[in-house]
Amino acid sequence: MKRLRAWILPILVLILFALIPFTASFYYQQIFFYIFLFAGVGFAWNLVGGYAGQLSLGHAAFFGIGAYAYALLAPHIGTGPAVLAAAVLSTVSAAPIGLICFRLRGPYFALATIAVAQLLLVLATNQFKGLTQGAAGLLVQGMVPDPSLYYWVALGFMVVAFAVTALLATSKTGYYLMAIREDEDTAQTVTINTPLYKLYALLVSALLTGVGGSIFAANLGTIQPNDVFSAAISNQVVFLAILGGAGTLYGPLVGAFILEFASDWLKNSVANVTWLGDANAFAFFLYGLLIVLVVMYMPAGIVGTVAKWRKGRAAHVHAQRTTAGV
């Protein structure tokens, strides 16, 4: 019974999402496309950053590898196999990256992940220009015949990413990852092979992120290193997950929703406020402020805070009952 109830909300939301293309303009479908896409990547990041507590600031590495793998291979091996290849390549690349970065903890881990993503950005721009065309950009073959179908591609991707993370997070693996986040030493004493599980989380995360990158590239139709390997991509994924609630099941979706709509609203309504100088800068200024405020006052994110409040209330009620009983 309780299990069934847990499914009601997600299914309702999913039905709602399925109805959107029939009511919203194509522009808003694209906005939802990005919400779904980045929520999906956010779910992927959440495995490593939220559940396992390893603050990766370099997920653009996998996003970019996925995007380029798809862009380069799709004309030769076809769309489906190219997505598969993107998934495989980003996963494979995550192995050495994980082996290097996971030897470090705390801020050193975060710095190492940034360095890796930056390294790939520089390499894709300069050293591997022959392959990537550098910043001149690659044209990317579409995934689906009609652009409006990308809405469904992204929705499907998000649902899969959610299913995978939810499945992992609520299973033994999820428990293990949370134990690693809370205390690695303790986790080891209960037989958890912490390096292996961290790597496992990263591999799954990279796989999903790589697929996300390939969908991004196909929808955009063209990519250059700065579009997919940039710190902006990494940061966006991290911030939306933290805003929504790192280590919560729905957090990344909530975060993606808020950020994308806020960005759209700011762009269209604030764009001509001349005294602000640069409206986009103002939008990003608010974005920065939002991050600061969330970290200071709501570090558990929106979903996490709501959950805490509810739990707090429940505990409170429970306490009252027990005292009354005594």
Added chain:
Amino acid sequence: MHNRRPARMLATLTLAGLFALAGCGTSGSGASGGSGNTGGGSAGSGDNTLTLGVITSITGADSEFGKAQKEGYEVALDEINAAGGILGKQVKLVYLDDKSSAQEAAKDVDQLVSQYHAQIILGPYSSGSALAVVKKADTYKIPDIVPTATAANVTQTGSKYVFRLCATSDDYAKAICELLKQQGDAKTMAIVHEDQNFGTSADKAMVNYAKQYGFEVVDDESYSTKDLDYKAMLQRVKQKHPDVIYFASYSKDAVALMKQAQEIDLNAKYFTAAGTGFSVGTFPQDAGPAAEYTLAAGQWDPSAKWPGAKEFYDKVHAKFGDYPSYHDMEAYAALYVAKEAIEQAGAYDGQKIRDALASLQMETAFGPVHFDSTGQNAHPVIVTQIQNGKFVTVFPSDAATGKLLPTPPWSQRK
């Protein structure tokens, strides 16, 4: 636990307040009117106004050039409306900001089509954004007039809906090679380019043309405009003793490159460049004596022979106080091309406008406009040289306003 809640509420309030503030600002400026209003979903063609969509870089890394474009559009808009508009309707321009990013540019196309029922797109500024816009416009089957993006691949997507006004990085390279061939004393060449879209495209084009014209590329260097120092790279170039150096640079790096070339005494018979940083109005002042004798391929110059060129220059200067470059002019011309195409189509209809564009033949202050089968306008490229702090057109000979001066070694300059 309890004392945290007020703080949390305060945070929420602050945020809400800021958003509200932003909102107020919007309605304020919206009420004051102005051509840039994007508020609301006004129809593409109202009763007596025609709203056209422009994508450019209002913010972000390319905003300097976005601003130049906007000035060009505004001057054209004033002229067109004063002369009766398009198809008898007053024209309104909607500027959508691509935030200097391809992802946003693509979204802008969706927004223009969804909210403004756009049947033609003008813009964007950069080649990176242009590729995404072209891909997107193609799926909607509405034409896109590309005013400024020079990367070759913009017209190589196979789309039938892209029409590029400006010459390409290929044309730049070709013009420089032609000029060098005419001079006849250059054999080796080094290419130095910034590593983003513009520089990489220019590099690709020159590698290709240098081969065709029989110049040996002895060095090919890329750099980032974020680098602090270029001397090590220029030393590498110096060791190869090239006759020609071909730069593809933005503005501040162009200045730094020439000054540092002087510092390390890097000499070449020809310092040439793919426009842009070497063509902007402030380059001669910023680089000072180091700018002298540099040759830059460019699209347009106020001294151009086409009618309206000088007038445009003066109008922009009068209205905005800026010294317009070809970026302004290309935007200006783009709106005129759009006007001509819509009027020839006789209706605000994407397919008809596309067909009109495909067969268009017109004269503009930017020169004659006619698009080939790939959508490329055969715009002539000029080469200017800085002589005594001024841009002098030295190539082709029919457009030349002065003679090419040989470049003395640094040690023999004053």
Added chain:
Amino acid sequence: MFLQTIVNGLLLGALYAIVGMGLSIVFGTMRIVNFAHGQFVMAGMYITYTLFTAFGLDPYVSALVSFVLCFLLGMAVYRVAIHRIIRGPEMNHILLTAGIGLMLTNLAQMVYNTNQLTINLSYSHRDLVFGGLRINIAYLISFLIAAVVAALLFWFIMKTETGRAIRAISQNAAAAALSGIHVTRVTMLAFGLGIAVAGVAGTLLLPIHYVDPSVGDAFSLLAFIIVVLGGMGSILGSAIGGLLIGVIAQLASYYLGQSYSDVLTYVVFLLVLLFKPSGLLGRSRV
């Protein structure tokens, strides 16, 4: 040419060093993971630019103004935001300061737009020649000022009572408080000092490099690289780390190509993190 490249590397490295030294105090000593360091460097650049264009103030004079303004800015940022989360997990330091960095970047963009701004000094592109070696005057001045700043910082941290208090807090904050040290105030002071040095770094950079709002991004990572390379908590280490990165960058640029300077910098950084996490002069992190 090899020698010239080394010299150029050292001159460039001095700039890196001063960028790193500020973070050495903030991160290396006070353990505040400040991802906005580069943005404070940017603030110093804009301050210098504004003073130069508005009042014609020579940048090497405005270094003092940068120092003071960035000092105040740093203390304010510490008091308002960082102070509240300093005892929290390092993840929060990173996110909070990244948010602050974003705010600073975009504040700059709102005020100055995205234009690349620079100043032209009559002497900034001249060289001195010492028997075949060419030394750019702007770089030389920066080098000397960086050396002076490093010496002053070293003296301040090692020999003054406040410096001692800063070290005491970094080694045992609770014991420092029990010794009568006003931990909040001294930490704020140390943070302000680190930011002030970042501001001076900005000033020294401006005659050499343009400023635009995004210029800070690159410096944040660079500063971390230098601090980790030099060793946590060692001002001297950061100075040497900066010089080393400068030399590596120049050698890579000269022998492999400009873009390899970044490649090598990141690779060296990853290698140091992996194989000598304590850095060159730092003690092991046990």
Added chain:
Amino acid sequence: MSTHNEPLLAFDHVKKHFGGLFVTNDVSFSVQQGEVLFIIGPNGAGKTTIFNLITGFVTPDEGDIRFEGESIKGLKPYQIARRGIGRTFQIVQPLANMSVLDNVMLGAFAHTSSKHEARRQADEILDLTGLGKWRDRMAGSLPLAGRKRLEIARALATRPKLILLDEVCAGLTPTEAVETIQLLKQLRDRGVSAIGGIEHVMRVVMEISDRVIVIHHGQKIAEGTPQEVTSHPDVIEAYLGARLEV
């Protein structure tokens, strides 16, 4: 698999030093199947290091550590845990943001991948350890005694053959300490061997220990039954100072 007469755990001439200072200086002892061994020694004497050496958080410089006849020297902590050595920490480290049930389920996952089964096992252990009433509370919100007990419960859930309890009674009231000892007795009856670490010679603890070793300055200074040890002159001198009235 084990050679006969081989004890469950053999701690064999182990030396470990940090920066010139020996924290474990040539210590040897062993634990037999079903035995409860207590290590006494003042805070800082090196008990925790011994626990860290056995559980793989610290690698010995010299000597060997064998479990069931096989050397476990150099194995990773989780590998050693899998062999059947559980532990609790001196400073209790429950995973604060996970519930009591979750904490114990973590241990149970060592033998099953089914959440359902893990929950069943965890409930069993929660009942055994008397933590059932706190099942859904966040581990971080328990009182000290509860957290200590939770650590034991979590370790038990991994079904250890040997459990190491660092400072098992520290911070507990005498009543709580007695309860904990009762728990230890129950474990011993189930065949789980234990090594406990305490600071003080506490009669209650002595009651259930089969053997006691005394560590001082990283060296073993006495070994024997509780009675033997507490009357050992070196122990009285070194550990309790001049006066000891047992």
Added chain:
Amino acid sequence: MLEIRDIHVYYGDMQALRGISMEVRQGEVVALVGANGAGKTTTLRTVSGLLRPKQGEVWFEGKPIHELPPHQIADLGISHVPEGRGLFPMMTVEENLLLGAHLPRVRAQRRQMLTQEIYPLFPRLKERAGQLAGTLSGGEQQMVAIARGLMSRPKLLILDEPSLGLAPVIVQEMFNIIRRVREEQGVTVMIVEQNVMQTLQLADRAYVVENGEVVLSGDSRTLLDDEHMKRAYLGM
């Protein structure tokens, strides 16, 4: 002199002290004994301002101090030598000692104090003045800690487990020093110790803390004979 009134202290959601009250009179040595984790250290940390009571008050010389930050409490004359010595390991012995007199009230005369009072009391520290504190032996480190605590000329010296991990001979020496300090400088001492026996011999009075509460208190001699004490802490 010092009065602790019914303080309740929490670490996050966890309550560590459940209403502790005690007092220290001028010139006394007062000991806090009890098991590890019972709340002794928490009590000391609350007195010196490192922790704040959620409920209850701490008064020192007629002033409430429970809302003051540690450095102000130190300025009032309370010097807390923390558990684990709390040295600055990468600084020299002399720097450590000088920082003990960081407060403006004593800073001016600190060099003089060092040579005239501290070094005579701890001659070994004079030999080690230039050495990094982290490289000293445990006993020497503890001496530095106590000496540093004295540098601020405290009225009340709080010592948290000064004998921790020290050899018996050194412990003896440590206790002698504490005795001398009390006699020669008239400093009031509040001490937490595991070494119950010796501590009770040193102290005038003692409080027994269990699970965040005071369960016994009184004259040291009386406590030594108390049955509960014998059972719980003396292994008898």
